[in-house]
Amino acid sequence: MFELNSKMNDDRIDELGENHVATSAKNPIRSDAFDISNEEKIAKIEKSVQDILHTLGMDLTDDSIQGTPKRVAKAFINEMFMGLDPKNMPKASTFDNNYNYGEMLVEKNIVVYSTCEHHLLPIIGRAHVAYISSGKVIGLSKMNRIVEYYSKRPQVQERLTMQIVQAMQEALGTKDVACVIDAKHLCVNSRGIKDIESSTVTSEFGGKFKEKETKKEFLQYLQMPTIF
Numbered sequence: 001m002f003e004l005n006s007k008m009n010d011d012r013i014d015e016l017g018e019n020h021v022a023t024s025a026k027n028p029i030r031s032d033a034f035d036i037s038n039e040e041k042i043a044k045i046e047k048s049v050q051d052i053l054h055t056l057g058m059d060l061t062d063d064s065i066q067g068t069p070k071r072v073a074k075a076f077i078n079e080m081f082m083g084l085d086p087k088n089m090p091k092a093s094t095f096d097n098n099y100n101y102g103e104m105l106v107e108k109n110i111v112v113y114s115t116c117e118h119h120l121l122p123i124i125g126r127a128h129v130a131y132i133s134s135g136k137v138i139g140l141s142k143m144n145r146i147v148e149y150y151s152k153r154p155q156v157q158e159r160l161t162m163q164i165v166q167a168m169q170e171a172l173g174t175k176d177v178a179c180v181i182d183a184k185h186l187c188v189n190s191r192g193i194k195d196i197e198s199s200t201v202t203s204e205f206g207g208k209f210k211e212k213e214t215k216k217e218f219l220q221y222l223q224m225p226t227i228f
Ligand SMILES: Nc1nc2c(ncn2[C@@H]2O[C@H](COP(=O)(O)OP(=O)(O)OP(=O)(O)O)[C@@H](O)[C@H]2O)c(=O)[nH]1
Pocket: 116, 117, 118, 155, 156, 157, 158, 185, 187, 188, 191, 192, 193
């Protein structure tokens, strides 16, 4: 079913502005995902969460939890999964590199709050994004916004890392982009194997960042303490 639909999904997402995302890094979003409004989605999710809490045996007339289904629905649509809505894609303002800055730029320690698509539990970590200008520069905060947008989906960390790089490559018109993410998955830390110490590192190196020296320089900047 998913296999059959995936091409259709890709076309639909392309139409909505995600054509920079290679097929391998696309979230499995159904082609009819945008046929209903966000208000309708909130109402449906509210009903589903009511059912879950009822099934768990909770008394939904209790003052503290009677608003929970609506709260969860709003948090899903407006915050935790807002990155599923292409209308929320950040405008990645770029400028001409008039000052001819020729070295890499690294945006370090970008906070990542995402959600694991296997258990719907939090992924919490840091992304480090770098690029080398081929004529354009990007507003610093736009890198944080790109990370935030792709984080706010049900995700696996590998795909998130690739999507960030692909969005930056598209915005800047260069392959010379890299991203490293180090994150904790609560599905590993707080349930299942319950290993509170482990974290997951993923990376994607495009263009010049595949070269040993460039990669090394980027990774060395990540070791530098930020003192100010
Ligand atoms: N590759 C990858 N795996 C992830 C990510 N987030 C969660 N997972 C893993 O997805 C896997 C799902 O495995 P299942 O065996 O179906 O689920 P489970 O029975 O809950 O597995 P346990 O967590 O081992 O209890 C788990 O091993 C998770 O650790 C991610 O971002 N990338």
